[in-house]
Amino acid sequence: MALDRWIALIILMICLAYGYAAFFTMDATLPPFMQRNPVWPSTFPKILSVSGGLVALSIVLGLEKHTGVGKEPDIEYTRLGDYKIGQALFLLGLMVAYALCLRPVGFLGSTMFFLIAGSVVLGERRFHIIIPVAALASGGIWYLVQEVLGIFLRPWPFFLGV
Amino acid sequence: MLEGILIGLTTAFTGTNLFMVIGGCLIGTFIGMLPGLGPMSIIAIMIPVAISIGDPSAALILLAGVYYGAIFGGSTSSILINAPGVASTVATSFDGYPLARQGKAGKALTVAAIASFCGGTIGAILLMIFAPMLASVALLFHSAEYFALMVVGLSAIAAFAGTGQVGKALLMTFLGLIMATVGEGALFNAPRFTMGIMDLQSGFGFITLAMAMFALPEALYLVLDPARSNNEAGGEIKDLRITRDEAKQIAPVIGRQSIQGFLIGVLPGAGATIASFLGYAVERNIASKEDQEQFGKGSIKGLAAPEAANNAAATGSFVPLLTLGIPGSGTTAILLGALIALNVTPGPRLMIDEPEVFWAVIVSMYIGNLVLLFLNLPLIPYIAKVLAVPRTFLIPFILFFTLMGAYIGQNNATELLILVGFGICATILRFADYPLAPLLIGFILGQMLEDNFSRSMQLEGGIGFILERPMTMGLLAFAVLLVVLPTYRARIRAQGIADGD
Helix, strand or coil: CHHHHHHHHHHHHHHHHHHHHHHHHHHCCCHHHHHHCCCCHHHHHHHHHHHHHHHHHHHHCCCCCCCCCCCCCCCCHHHHHHHHHHHHHHHHHHHHHHHHHHHHHHHHHHHHHHHHHHHHHHHCCCHHHHHHHHHHHHHHHHHHHHHCCCCCCCCCCCCHCC | CCCHEEEECCCCCCHHHHHHHHHHEEEEEHHCCCCCCHHHHHHHHHHHHHHHHCCCCHHHHHHHHHHHHHEEEEHHHHHHCCCCCCCHCCCCCCCHHHHHHHHCCHHHHHHHHHHHHHHHHHHHHHHHHHHHHHHHHHHCCCCHHHHHHHHHHHHHHHCCCCCCCCCHHHHHHHHHHHHHCCCCCCCCEECCCCCCCHHCCCCHHHHHHHHHHHHHHHHHHHCCCCHHHCCCCCCCCCCCCCCHHHHHHHHHHHHHHHHHHHHHHCCCHHHHHHHHHHHHHHHHCCCCHHHHHHHCCHHHHHHHHHHHHHHHHHCCCCHHHHHEEEEEEEEHHHHHHHHHCCCCCCCCCCCCCCCHHHHHHCCCHHHHHHHHHHHHHHHHHHHHHHHHCHHHHHHHHHHHHHHHHHHHHCCCCCHHHHHHHHHHHHHHHHHHHCCCHHHHHHHHHHEEEEEEEHHHHHHCCCCCCCHHCCCHHHHHHHHHHHHHHHHHHHHHHHHHHHHHC
């Protein structure tokens, strides 16, 4: 089974779970005064789950015939190994690490680390360029956001106060 | 009216006020390029500055400059790195980014600047002439008509339902609508589908989703396939100017969409987002077959339409603000706050009591547009150079900006994890050739669709409102026509070819 049909199957499952939640779990807790409304909070989800499920099912079963010539995909997912999948996964990991570190480590430290590590992963080795650029960018953005725009961003690690 | 224009011109053409426009445009453009900071947040940030100026005309002129600058800046990031930071520029990235990938980033930015300029200018002229009249028409629009308007907006997804893709486009739309229901329920704001997670109570963030659907998969594709970053032009930026031929092509599009966008912008609550989607949908569906093929792959018509509509709608949203005192969008609501702080009360009496403010706003909007055009056209080659940055630097920065966009909006680190999670899902969906734009369209319009539907059901006491209100009926029929007509036309043409054979 091709990837697009697997995805449709997963979406079908999501629709079923969503539909279960909409049909069986939401209405019982509805306060009486809201029950007099023509549209309940669960009305739209019910419609969506049924129609979404039907469309997903039609893709899973391959009802729609592909009339168009299949255009060359940008990336052939069956040969992911031929691409720089390692770099991509590493960058995704880096983004997760950034999300987890942003608060405790502070904006300046985590941003500099993210930008430097990101460049290094992609094969950049000119450290005398990377480090100043990363420092300048994180400092500049921090100044813009915190000082000019007044949106709080913790600059330093948690143990330095602020 | 002529007298009014003269009042406006004398107010706007003083040294300080011109300086305000230029400064505002520059600030707006540069801050607006950061995804996550749209016109609304930038204006909100600039309000303390504006109020401390003291003179209402000067303050409004500054804010108008910031507003237009921010709209243009937002389109820049959509075109260059496929990262729409504001809902109204999502439609810009549909065709703008493909153009940038073909090495025509300069041209795309030029088209966007010109389309925005024309949209804004035509909007300002219409505002000048029709403001009082339109205000009364806008009040005729009830939630039933808004619901129908959203349905027309949803017809934009037809553009992404290519051959053998109708099911996928529909499925993505439903998924988007489903995601829009997460958070708070219609009308009563009780939490639903949050699975008890506090962070989901306010629903998924729009910027998070936009970044995850557009910017992140694109960045990952650039990582996966290094050859992709050397676009066909080999990183070189060519074709800066548009040719006479292209100008002829986009002129009618801009004309139509400026007027249509303005009319939609006048309706309180509809705003620039709907205007841009509608503009894209309408232009695609009335284009000729050959042009239609180009939509989504780098059509300058497809870029000009949402840009013109977006700016005209932004101008149009001033109609209810200035004539009725009703803020029709988030941005005008903030402007209303600024006006009241400056001791100016917008409303029916504004034109009589303080004509100089009314006319200064209109004239300054026009000047803001003009300044923006002349500031940005020379800057475009430098802005487009962003794409010439080596990929080892560009990609970490794109990723960083997507993260920042999601973080600044909510100030919530969980949002970043959601972003990465959705980004991975979106990349997998792209592998399987699912169109991602319908998901975002569904997500943006879903909430408004549901709210307006339930509101009109409540007001009119049943589904009968569709039959009882001719305007609703007409709009819904228009939506059906927009979807059906192109398919029908294509079929007729296909038959003709078959007969010829």
